[in-house]
Amino acid sequence: MARMATLTAPMRTDQRILDAASRSFGTRGFDSTSLDDLGHQLGLAKQTILYWFPSKQALLDAAVARGAAELSEALDRSLERAALAEDRVEVVLRAAFRFAVRRPELLGLVREVSRLGEGRAADLRTRLGPLVDRAQAALAREMRAGTVRRADPAHVLLFTYSMVIGVATDIEAQRALGIDVSIASLAKLRRELLAFLRAALSPIGAPAPPSVAFDR
Amino acid sequence: MARMATLTAPMRTDQRILDAASRSFGTRGFDSTSLDDLGHQLGLAKQTILYWFPSKQALLDAAVARGAAELSEALDRSLERAALAEDRVEVVLRAAFRFAVRRPELLGLVREVSRLGEGRAADLRTRLGPLVDRAQAALAREMRAGTVRRADPAHVLLFTYSMVIGVATDIEAQRALGIDVSIASLAKLRRELLAFLRAALSPIGAPAPPSVAFDR
DNA sequence: GGGAGTGTCTACCAAATGGTAGACAGGGTT
DNA sequence: AACCCTGTCTACCATTTGGTAGACACTCCC
Numbered sequence: 001m002a003r004m005a006t007l008t009a010p011m012r013t014d015q016r017i018l019d020a021a022s023r024s025f026g027t028r029g030f031d032s033t034s035l036d037d038l039g040h041q042l043g044l045a046k047q048t049i050l051y052w053f054p055s056k057q058a059l060l061d062a063a064v065a066r067g068a069a070e071l072s073e074a075l076d077r078s079l080e081r082a083a084l085a086e087d088r089v090e091v092v093l094r095a096a097f098r099f100a101v102r103r104p105e106l107l108g109l110v111r112e113v114s115r116l117g118e119g120r121a122a123d124l125r126t127r128l129g130p131l132v133d134r135a136q137a138a139l140a141r142e143m144r145a146g147t148v149r150r151a152d153p154a155h156v157l158l159f160t161y162s163m164v165i166g167v168a169t170d171i172e173a174q175r176a177l178g179i180d181v182s183i184a185s186l187a188k189l190r191r192e193l194l195a196f197l198r199a200a201l202s203p204i205g206a207p208a209p210p211s212v213a214f215d216r
Numbered sequence: 217m218a219r220m221a222t223l224t225a226p227m228r229t230d231q232r233i234l235d236a237a238s239r240s241f242g243t244r245g246f247d248s249t250s251l252d253d254l255g256h257q258l259g260l261a262k263q264t265i266l267y268w269f270p271s272k273q274a275l276l277d278a279a280v281a282r283g284a285a286e287l288s289e290a291l292d293r294s295l296e297r298a299a300l301a302e303d304r305v306e307v308v309l310r311a312a313f314r315f316a317v318r319r320p321e322l323l324g325l326v327r328e329v330s331r332l333g334e335g336r337a338a339d340l341r342t343r344l345g346p347l348v349d350r351a352q353a354a355l356a357r358e359m360r361a362g363t364v365r366r367a368d369p370a371h372v373l374l375f376t377y378s379m380v381i382g383v384a385t386d387i388e389a390q391r392a393l394g395i396d397v398s399i400a401s402l403a404k405l406r407r408e409l410l411a412f413l414r415a416a417l418s419p420i421g422a423p424a425p426p427s428v429a430f431d432r
Numbered sequence: 433g434g435g436a437g438t439g440t441c442t443a444c445c446a447a448a449t450g451g452t453a454g455a456c457a458g459g460g461t462t
Numbered sequence: 463a464a465c466c467c468t469g470t471c472t473a474c475c476a477t478t479t480g481g482t483a484g485a486c487a488c489t490c491c492c
Contacts (some may be wrong), residue, residue: 152404158389165378172329192367192375200412
């Protein structure tokens with residue numbers, strides 16, 4: 001049976017629903033996603049979706065919760081790993097980029113939630129709060145240590161987040177700029193983003209030492 | 217007189233509709249905007265909207281066309297002005313930032329169109345094509361002249377665009393990062409963004425000369 | 433005064449949407 | 463066998479949505 005996107009082996013129905021919902025909410029948006037479509041996509045009746053999740057809102061909440069957990073976990077792990085690494089900023093950035101490329105819909109979901117008004121956003125905020133704090137603290141530490149140019153960590157994170165979001169989700173902008181959207185050019189894009197950030201973050205007058213990990 | 221957009225004195229109905237539509241499409245999204253809401257917002261019946269614009273799609277197209285024209289004009293002007301200025305990149309950037317702050321909904325609209333699939337995006341692409349070309353050429357020129365770090369101009373533009381979009385439209389992300397959203401902090405945000413970009417773009421080993429225009 | 437045209441409105445409609453009610457099938461458990 | 467529990471489905475409903483048809487002013491022109 002089923003060999004569409006949902007061809008994963010025997011998977012719990014609620015998880016399959018969550019997958020499809022995250023994808024659709026994250027790419028098309030919440031309002032543009034109808035339960036009927038979702039159901040059809042999964043070979044399920046809409047009512048089966050409503051059996052697992054009592055309402056569309058609840059489905060969104062569940063998708064956000066799971067997405068936030070995934071993202072939090074991935075970045076948390078990389079923050080830990082970074083503590084030991086040579087070039088900490090780069091380690092985290094590579095992790096973020098990898099995540100953005102592998103699960104762009106989750107970043108799209110974050111972006112979508114931002115638009116759905118205070119209520120939903122507040123929930124997401126508390127979910128990602130600890131992660132944000134850790135990242136901010138780590139960045140501030142680097143600044144104090146002199147490995148990163150001094151600036152407001154929150155702002156630096158905002159800029160970085162925005163760029164990653166843009167690279168991961170705004171493929172139309174990339175087309176408009178004449179960037180060809182393919183795996184090959186994606187690697188180049190990542191290299192450029194890392195170089196860009198390296199330049200933006202290296203302390204003034206001291207261009208970052210050519211780190212070994214900085215592939216070219 | 218009038219200090220809100222909608223209660224401007226005698227303004228052509230179609231322009232008022234276009235204003236409200238741009239705002240709503242750009243912030244809530246296309247599908248989340250109903251013609252009834254729009255009409256109610258304007259004190260008009262939905263059918264009046266459909267008198268001026270034959271369909272919701274046509275309304276979106278018109279909003280995009282006007283928005284693209286505004287954006288194109290603003291940035292084109294700044295590109296011209298920049299040709300004479302000392303620090304060209306900064307001039308353009310300030311213009312972009314000013315635009316992003318004054319009419320964030322138009323940037324949101326661009327972002328929204330990106331999501332509405334190939335069709336609409338292609339239209340926008342041709343509309344903004346010339347602007348993109350000019351910007352890209354100008355940037356490449358700076359790189360050849362050695363005033364900007366060498367990199368793929370398209371990528372640099374993508375990163376910059378993403379950051380501006382993020383700063384202008386993703387206020388929830390800013391909240392999540394603990395950035396207080398106010399006019400005062402907005403000025404600080406702009407300063408930081410300029411500093412960040414200056415660092416990212418200055419040629420290696422030669423930190424940009426402290427330009428006069430770079431306020432602190 | 434009488435059209436002609438323009439702009440806005442009041443019905444109305446068909447389709448889609450989120451959600452409810454309840455039937456039905458299958459598998460344990462006793 | 464009787465029963466319950468779980469998961470899925472078929473109907474159905476109320477509301478919303480984009481869009482149509484046509485009436486009602488109001489103005490300009492003759």
